[in-house]
Amino acid sequence: MAHQSELIATDIEAYLQAHQHKSLLRFITCGSVDDGKSSLIGRLLYESKMIFEDQLAALEADSRKVGTRGGELDFALLVDGLAAEREQGITIDVAYRFFSTDKRKFIVADTPGHEQYTRNMVTGASTADLAVILIDARKGVLTQTRRHSFLVSLLGIRRVVLAVNKMDLVGYSHEIFTTILQEYRDFAGQIGLEDITAIPMSAVYGDNIVDPGTNMSWYRGPTLMHHLETVEVDEELSTKPFRLPVQWVNRPNHEFRGFAGRIASGTVHRGDRIRVLPSGRESRIAGIVTANGNLDSAMAGQSVTLTLDTEIDISRGDVIAAADVPPQVADQFEATIVWMHDEPMLQGRSYLMKIGTRMVSATVAPVKHKINVNTLEQTAAERLELNDIGVCELELDRPIPFEPYATDHTLGGFILIDRLSNNTMGAGLLHFALRRSHNVHWQALDVNKQVRSQLKAQKACVLWLTGLSGAGKSTIANLIEKRLLSRGRHTYLLDGDNVRHGLNKDLGFTAQDRVENIRRVAEVAKLMVDAGLIVLVSFISPFRAERRMARELLEPGEFFEVFVDTPLAVAEERDVKGLYKKARSGELKNFTGIDSPYEPPENCEIHIDTLKLSSEQAADRIVEQLAAAGLLSSKI
Structure with missing residues (x-):
């Protein structure tokens, strides 16, 4: 018995060793809705004996409920795991599945076919070595087929299996298969896809999935499983120049400082000369640390912590690269x-x-x-x-x-x-x-913002007034500037209408024009702050994203967002310029508050309720708050 146990243990160890050293193929299945992607993967899992008995029993029960063709098992149910997917009969999320044969290990991503979920298909394709693009033999090459093929080419996948599925529903017609293949090759050639293996199949009945189908004697090519087991897998990453994006600076104590990350490409050895980007500083590898101990070398795909023989300032996001061939x-x-x-x-x-x-x-x-x-x-x-x-x-x-x-x-x-x-x-x-x-390089100047601010005896900043048209922004901004000038402050007022007479006269009022309008004004305001001025900006600036962009151009404490809060009904009632009337009649398109949105600030520095404060009172309050923040002090 002891001898038999030893033999069993030896067999298990041999099996695990063989399994460990199998090559890995990552592939995706994609195509249009209802082309049979989930059924195909389910069939592969079933034929490769990767389904447990309880799963098979559940599959048989579920298949009876949905009433499949000819009483066949509905293999799609093995993959469509989300309740919403089963209810709608489509794949929504990317479903990753692992299976293995005697020759190779596989990770397959079942990606959505519906146009709405194309973004998920991109996710699945980003790590794949091969794409299985399914086509319903009844429908031929569709727009979504072309879109997915274009994305496959764009994402660098060069090997494609054209799986013409549901051949059983077109009488296993050789002519239909040939027509589809020719149309697809004509398109694929235009986008650089040349390595195409076309296979006619029926995922429901298993024709040409694992074994050749008896219904298509005219086909002499490989089955899908045979092709997946034998297709060459690129192992190029280890031969490329060494690259490690730093994910974490490992500093458990004062004596150890390492830089952790996953090697993106190449091989690294102890003693190798490296360069850190973007700083350009150089050093040498002192050690390669892993969870399993120290190594003399490591290659693409391994997660390691590198130590250097000199102290260099390195942060998350920097790249450690081969010194002689840096990115x-x-x-x-x-x-x-x-x-x-x-x-x-x-x-x-x-x-x-x-x-x-x-x-x-x-x-x-x-x-x-x-x-x-x-x-x-x-x-x-x-x-x-x-x-x-x-x-x-x-x-x-x-x-x-x-x-x-x-x-x-x-x-x-x-x-x-x-x-x-x-x-x-x-x-x-x-x-x-x-x-x-x-x-283009930044030119260092001796006279900087601090010097200019000190000369004017003030702290430079931006006071950004935002609100609906007719809220009173320009009136309040004008009053603020007069009050600041009376205190001897150096200011400039950028008003929305005035700027559109010159700098932004080429822009209209579409969403993209509004974005560009604010981008230009924010850059001008930044230059004026650099000149040491207190800059008042009075713009509707309807989108939070652009107001945040303007804030991030400046240093902390230099940007003050003022929300001139006036209800739409009140602003429309004032309608000093007659713009709301034109917008309501359809004469004026893309007008904020009517057919273009206004996104009110969520965390502004100053909130002005114009139903409670007059323009004079609002200006006084804003100046008081600037003074309280120390911006009007002559001590810089």
Whole structure:
């Protein structure tokens, strides 16, 4: 018995060793709604014996409830785990599944087919080596098929399986399969997809999934499982230059200081010379620390903590790289963006940008064009709507280390995040740094803001008045400036209407024009603060995002948001300029409060209720609060 136990233990160990050293293939399934993606994955799980007995019993019971064709098992039920998915009969979220055969391990992402959830498909494709694009043989190549194929190409997936599913519903027609394949190849060639393996199949009956189908004798190619087991998997990351985005500075005590992260590419050895970006400082690797002990070397995909032989200032988001082949550093780029939110992307709006482990501020300026996924035509655009794909220029608030996405997905892929809601708005791929990013440098000056402020004996700042048209902003701002001048303060008033006579005369009143209007004014206000002035800005400035952008251009304590709060009905009743009347009649489009939204401040420094205070009283209160904050003191 003891000998038998030893043999069993040896067999188990041998099995685990063999399993551990199997190659891993990550792939996605995508296509249009009801093409059979979930059924296909369920069939793969079933055929690879990855379903437990209780799961199989539950599947048989559920299949009887939904009444499948011919009493077959409904394999989609194995994957469509969300209640909402079962109720609607569609995949909503990305469902990741693991399975294994004797030859290879697999991680498959079942991505949504519905256009509304294209953003989830991008998530699933971002780590895949291969894409299985399903087509319903009855429907042929659809818009969503083209969109997913374009995204697959964009995200750097070069191997595609064209799975023409539901062949049983078209009589296993060779002619239909050939027609679909030719149409798809014509499109795929235009977007650079050349490695295409086309397989006719029926996920419901299992034809050409694991074993060849008896109904398609005309097909001589591999089954899907055979292709997945034998297709070559790129192992390029370890051969690329060394890159480690720093995720965490590990400082458990005064004696140890390490820099933790996951190696994005390349191999690192103890003693290697490295360069830290964006600072450019160099050092050597003193140690490679892991949870399993110290190593002499580590490669792409491993999570490690590196120690250096010299003290260098390194923070989260910095990149440790091979010294002789470092990544580039820049702050302006051309990028392709896939927009994923119902709220459109507006030219000139600022978003948070997460790239690698770094978070920066990014402004879209400008949108160069949108791409029609059906025709691949490039069309002019000033905004991107949900599921739009466009090429844009990005301006960052600081230089970052990067690689083109085609070279390195970690240092070239990013997401855009809304500053207020923290929603993920879009995903993007960096192409290259703009030339002006390298040619334009900040010129150091001897006379700075502090010197200019001291000369004027005041603290420079921005007083930003926001509110509806007719709220009384300009009247109050004018009174404030007169009071400040009487105290000997140096000021300037930027008024919305006045600025549109010159600096912003080229802008209209669409949402994107309003964004650009405020962006320009905020930059001018920043220059005036640098000149040592107290700047009064009187603009409707309807969007919180742009007011926050203006705040973040300045140092803490230099921006005071004043909400001139007047109910819409009261502002409309005043209607000094007759604008509300025109807006109500349809003569004036995109008017704030009528057919364009106003987003009131949530945490302003000063709140003025114009139903309780006259313009004179409001001006007095604002000046009093500025004085209380020490902004009007002559002691700087």
